[in-house]
Amino acid sequence: MDVVSPELNSLLPDEIMDMESIEDVAQSSQDVPVAMETDTTPESVGSSTERVGVAVSASGLPSPLVSLRPALDTSTATTKTTDSITGTTVTTSALQKLAVPLSISAANHQIILNKVASAQATEAARSAGGQKLLVTTIGKTGQPIVLQLPHSATKSGGAAGVADAKSIKLVTIGGRSDLKPVVGSTTGQVAALQGQQLKTVQIAKKTPVSSTAPIKFIINKPVNSKALSPQTSGAPVIAGRVLAQNSPTMPQRPITLTDSPHNTTISIQSIAGKKIAISPLKTPSKVTVVSVASPTSGAAQKSMTLPVSVALSQQILSMQQSTAVSPVKVATSQAAAQNIKPVQSVAVGGSQFKTIIPLAAQSNLQQIQVPGSRFHYVRLVTATTASGAIQSSAPSSSAVQTAKPMVVSTGAVRMSVPIVTAQTVKQVAPKPLTSGAQVVSGTPSQQRLIMPATALPQIQPNFANLPPGTVLAPAPGGGNVGYAVLPAQYVTQLQQAPIVTLANNSAFPTASAAVQTQARLPLNGMSAEATSRPRKPCNCTKSQCLKLYCDCFANGEFCNNCNCNNCFNNLEHEAERSKAIKTCLDRNPEAFKPKIGKGKEGESDRRHSKGCNCKRSGCLKNYCECYEAKIMCSSICKCVGCKNFEESPERKTLMHLADAAEVRVQQQTAAKTKLSSQISDLLMRTTPVISSGGGRLPYTFVTKEVLEATCECLLEQAKRAEQTRQPQAEAERLILEEFGHCLMRIINSAGKAKADFAAINS
DNA sequence: GAGTTTGAAACT
DNA sequence: CAGTTTCAAACTC
Numbered sequence: 151m152d153v154v155s156p157e158l159n160s161l162l163p164d165e166i167m168d169m170e171s172i173e174d175v176a177q178s179s180q181d182v183p184v185a186m187e188t189d190t191t192p193e194s195v196g197s198s199t200e201r202v203g204v205a206v207s208a209s210g211l212p213s214p215l216v217s218l219r220p221a222l223d224t225s226t227a228t229t230k231t232t233d234s235i236t237g238t239t240v241t242t243s244a245l246q247k248l249a250v251p252l253s254i255s256a257a258n259h260q261i262i263l264n265k266v267a268s269a270q271a272t273e274a275a276r277s278a279g280g281q282k283l284l285v286t287t288i289g290k291t292g293q294p295i296v297l298q299l300p301h302s303a304t305k306s307g308g309a310a311g312v313a314d315a316k317s318i319k320l321v322t323i324g325g326r327s328d329l330k331p332v333v334g335s336t337t338g339q340v341a342a343l344q345g346q347q348l349k350t351v352q353i354a355k356k357t358p359v360s361s362t363a364p365i366k367f368i369i370n371k372p373v374n375s376k377a378l379s380p381q382t383s384g385a386p387v388i389a390g391r392v393l394a395q396n397s398p399t400m401p402q403r404p405i406t407l408t409d410s411p412h413n414t415t416i417s418i419q420s421i422a423g424k425k426i427a428i429s430p431l432k433t434p435s436k437v438t439v440v441s442v443a444s445p446t447s448g449a450a451q452k453s454m455t456l457p458v459s460v461a462l463s464q465q466i467l468s469m470q471q472s473t474a475v476s477p478v479k480v481a482t483s484q485a486a487a488q489n490i491k492p493v494q495s496v497a498v499g500g501s502q503f504k505t506i507i508p509l510a511a512q513s514n515l516q517q518i519q520v521p522g523s524r525f526h527y528v529r530l531v532t533a534t535t536a537s538g539a540i541q542s543s544a545p546s547s548s549a550v551q552t553a554k555p556m557v558v559s560t561g562a563v564r565m566s567v568p569i570v571t572a573q574t575v576k577q578v579a580p581k582p583l584t585s586g587a588q589v590v591s592g593t594p595s596q597q598r599l600i601m602p603a604t605a606l607p608q609i610q611p612n613f614a615n616l617p618p619g620t621v622l623a624p625a626p627g628g629g630n631v632g633y634a635v636l637p638a639q640y641v642t643q644l645q646q647a648p649i650v651t652l653a654n655n656s657a658f659p660t661a662s663a664a665v666q667t668q669a670r671l672p673l674n675g676m677s678a679e680a681t682s683r684p685r686k687p688c689n690c691t692k693s694q695c696l697k698l699y700c701d702c703f704a705n706g707e708f709c710n711n712c713n714c715n716n717c718f719n720n721l722e723h724e725a726e727r728s729k730a731i732k733t734c735l736d737r738n739p740e741a742f743k744p745k746i747g748k749g750k751e752g753e754s755d756r757r758h759s760k761g762c763n764c765k766r767s768g769c770l771k772n773y774c775e776c777y778e779a780k781i782m783c784s785s786i787c788k789c790v791g792c793k794n795f796e797e798s799p800e801r802k803t804l805m806h807l808a809d810a811a812e813v814r815v816q817q818q819t820a821a822k823t824k825l826s827s828q829i830s831d832l833l834m835r836t837t838p839v840i841s842s843g844g845g846r847l848p849y850t851f852v853t854k855e856v857l858e859a860t861c862e863c864l865l866e867q868a869k870r871a872e873q874t875r876q877p878q879a880e881a882e883r884l885i886l887e888e889f890g891h892c893l894m895r896i897i898n899s900a901g902k903a904k905a906d907f908a909a910i911n912s
Numbered sequence: 913g914a915g916t917t918t919g920a921a922a923c924t
Numbered sequence: 925c926a927g928t929t930t931c932a933a934a935c936t937c
Contacts, residue, residue: 699931772934773918
């Protein structure tokens with residue numbers, strides 16, 4: 151498995167440190183409730199003084215295990231998964247040193263996970279028996295991780311009650327005072343024992359024996375569970391359906407994922423029907439559910455429609471891709487594997503911000519973290535060859551997937567989702583649901599990628615709708631590896647989009663694979679532009695964009711649409727990039743942390759972490775990092791001739807000038823807008839108008855007939871005055887009065903007509 | 913757009 | 925840790 155260096159762990163941003171989420175993955179492979187447990191042995195915790203990464207493992211699942219481990223070479227953690235039916239245990243080496251070490255660098259809200267080391271993990275996975283549920287959290291720097299993993303070797307299938315705390319896998323976040331013990335039932339369910347804020351999300355995947363039986367994912371998120379009741383732990387998984395548990399004290403707000411056998415789509419339905427935009431920045435208790443089910447080998451050649459229904463029920467974001475296995479395929483090919491839809495449950499940084507990623511049986515998903523907090527990458531890894539990937543039906547032979555955990559920080563402004571085939575990753579053959587269906591195709595699982603790199607040129611046009619910042623990177627060396635890097639805002643958009651469709655097929659006929667997204671929407675009151683403003687392209691020429699000179703690199707981002715030369719800051723040079731990141735971190739562990747400290751809720755205590763060293767700019771030019779960040783220089787600055795302080799007249803002048811300029815720009819913009827509006831109004835006007843005080847009236851009402859009638863009225867009034875021998879002044883008054891009456895009638899008529907017209911057109 | 917200035921990052 | 929060099933962005937013309 152992979153290793154995370156302690157120092158990297160120590161660099162994990164607070165957002166991640168704050169992560170309290172604990173996910174549980176439950177899978178049932180039979181109509182009979184199947185208990186599933188993922189457990190970590192106590193030693194998996196590693197050194198108490200070391201930071202433990204996130205190890206999320208869904209045992210018993212053919213799906214890739216998610217693991218994020220501390221880089222403690224000396225520590226070893228073992229994730230044991232036990233098949234509830236056979237009692238076979240698959241152990242995933244959690245802290246095992248890898249020949250291909252996982253490179254995890256975490257800084258600035260980002261973690262990079264590289265290289266999947268599967269071989270050892272696979273071997274280790276087959277070792278001892280153990281427990282299935284593995285929940286992990288990340289502790290804060292210097293704070294010990296507490297993993298309480300009772301050896302509940304409970305292998306009893308069915309919905310064994312979780313009342314027994316011993317059978318519960320308890321995972322806490324290291325160092326946090328508000329740790330929430332989590333109890334996982336034998337059914338893989340997790341409930342928060344005392345997590346006041348802890349919310350558990352459980353995704354249970356059950357493959358119906360009958361192809362016609364719908365598969366439902368029910369995500370239950372008990373909140374504020376103070377106690378675990380037997381009821382909560384005993385949620386049964388029956389007949390292809392996973393019944394979500396409810397916290398006795400909390401209402402259930404499940405999301406149901408239904409796999410329709412008659413079509414190739416799975417839709418996530420929000421039972422609550424309430425969509426909530428997830429703001430990774432501020433909103434706590436957010437849960438992101440990302441379901442990505444990749445097609446199995448049996449359906450590998452079928453194009454599929456993969457509607458993603460984003461359902462936000464109780465702050466749950468669902469991003470789902472269906473596996474869309476056609477019933478025919480299920481019948482002819484190895485159905486066992488097809489119906490299994492492994493789920494990855496991933497804790498997301500930030501309190502209660504969670505990401506759950508159900509994966510298809512042969513899909514693999516890796517979390518890629520980049521130093522810096524803005525990007526969070528998820529890599530989908532496809533199964534490679536049959537060797538190692540395909541397992542016999544024997545549950546014990548299930549290979550352990552080496553998918554890396556995906557961690558998304560709450561502070562994520564952008565989220566990237568590289569999708570790649572992991573040729574080096576051994577895939578776990580889905581376990582057969584039934585003994586009779588245990589035969590798994592021995593052919594290499596041509597697992598299709600949602601966005602195969604090989605088809606990148608083809609699909610790229612299909613992603614025209616993707617937001618800025620999306621990168622489709624070809625695989626290095628022309629391998630069948632590709633990445634789709636999606637900005638986090640994309641996810642944000644998904645949160646608000648009613649449906650997101652990811653079409654997946656080898657031929658990409660559905661170029662429409664198009665991800666349907668909506669326009670950027672404000673995030674927490676901040677404009678999306680402000681929160682996810684695309685970074686300026688760099689122009690690096692000599693640094694290969696692998697030094698902090700490069701803003702992209704310094705911000706933990708891949709270069710995208712930059713003007714750099716010989717750029718290595720991309721997925722094609724992951725090795726170099728990882729090395730460079732490590733070098734930077736070795737030099738300065740804070741290298742990828744924001745230089746500007748976060749001010750406290752509107753306070754102006756933002757300041758540069760290191761202070762500037764300006765000599766000649768007076769700290770009033772953008773050369774100065776303080777000034778550039780629009781903050782005052784502080785005592786830690788070593789600048790000379792600083793003018794960037796509160797009372798500085800130069801600064802005030804500059805600010806006033808800037809403000810004035812901004813006001814001018816705004817005024818000009820407003821004037822332009824108004825002028826444009828007026829012009830548009832004029833152009834759209836089809837008839838002349840007269841003013842009626844409150845609005846414009848078409849003076850077509852002043853027709854010849856009206857004029858004649860008016861004149862007649864006036865003449866009549868004049869005659870009357872003449873007949874009554876009124877004085878001239880009085881006659882004029884009467885005539886004018888009549889004229890006024892005429893005008894009023896005209897105006898009233900026009901106004902009425904206008905109103906009627908508007909009513910008709912409305 | 914080319915050249916200069918600037919200061920952070922990297923290096924010694 | 926200080927001095928120097930490198931680098932890319934900011935700035936000027």
